[in-house]
Amino acid sequence: xxxxxxxxxxxxxxxxxxxxxxxxxxxxxxxxxxxxxxxxxxxxxxxxxxxxxxxxxxxxxxxxxxxxxxxxxxxxxxxxxxxxxxxxxxxxxxxxxxxxxxxxxxxxxxxxxx
Amino acid sequence: xxxxxxxxxxxxxxxxxxxxxxxxxxxxxxxxxxxxxxxxxxxxxxxxxxxxxxxxxxxxxxxxxxxxxxxxxxxxxxxxxxxxxxxxxxxxxxxxxxxxxxxxxxxxxxxxxxxxxx
Numbered sequence: 001x002x003x004x005x006x007x008x009x010x011x012x013x014x015x016x017x018x019x020x021x022x023x024x025x026x027x028x029x030x031x032x033x034x035x036x037x038x039x040x041x042x043x044x045x046x047x048x049x050x051x052x053x054x055x056x057x058x059x060x061x062x063x064x065x066x067x068x069x070x071x072x073x074x075x076x077x078x079x080x081x082x083x084x085x086x087x088x089x090x091x092x093x094x095x096x097x098x099x100x101x102x103x104x105x106x107x108x109x110x111x112x113x114x
Numbered sequence: 115x116x117x118x119x120x121x122x123x124x125x126x127x128x129x130x131x132x133x134x135x136x137x138x139x140x141x142x143x144x145x146x147x148x149x150x151x152x153x154x155x156x157x158x159x160x161x162x163x164x165x166x167x168x169x170x171x172x173x174x175x176x177x178x179x180x181x182x183x184x185x186x187x188x189x190x191x192x193x194x195x196x197x198x199x200x201x202x203x204x205x206x207x208x209x210x211x212x213x214x215x216x217x218x219x220x221x222x223x224x225x226x227x228x229x230x231x232x
Contacts, residue, residue: 040203042222088157090159105159
């Protein structure tokens, strides 16, 4: 199984809502990532988890709150978002200590903030 | 900090023809990895091919091959016998081979949109 799954596929939320994005992998990977991708742009790294601990936070606003409940799951909690946060949110996973290994990406969640 | 540059925002190729996508990068490191990722319109990004910097031999995966020029810091992707399914955004990416404290972070280029004409 080389799949990373993400739910939901699409999400529309108001600026006062609270919602969560979910990501799951069963490849035994110990590194998981959240990226934000705007149209026709490369993914921008937001967070990196290694062994369920947050190892990198790329100066992301606090209205984005990541969580890694276990080695297979990664959540991104959203609160008080702005319209400019509308984007495709990608989750990825990889081995942590084998840099040559690829990152496996999920299909993404298309988020629209109204 | 490393940077990756893809100078061709868009490219087009006739079906069955060959196309080359360019990528250059800037780094002071000697050991690193390079990747080409493909993102079709359905959005899921997949790995096309990868190269270890210490290997002089260019990587090949079926119709995909790279021309890795370490001294020139160039890593181009050649797609032979182009197919309609090759139409996608292609991202070149760099990863340091330093310790895991680097976070396994990928530095992406800006992307090249490849169109395949039937």
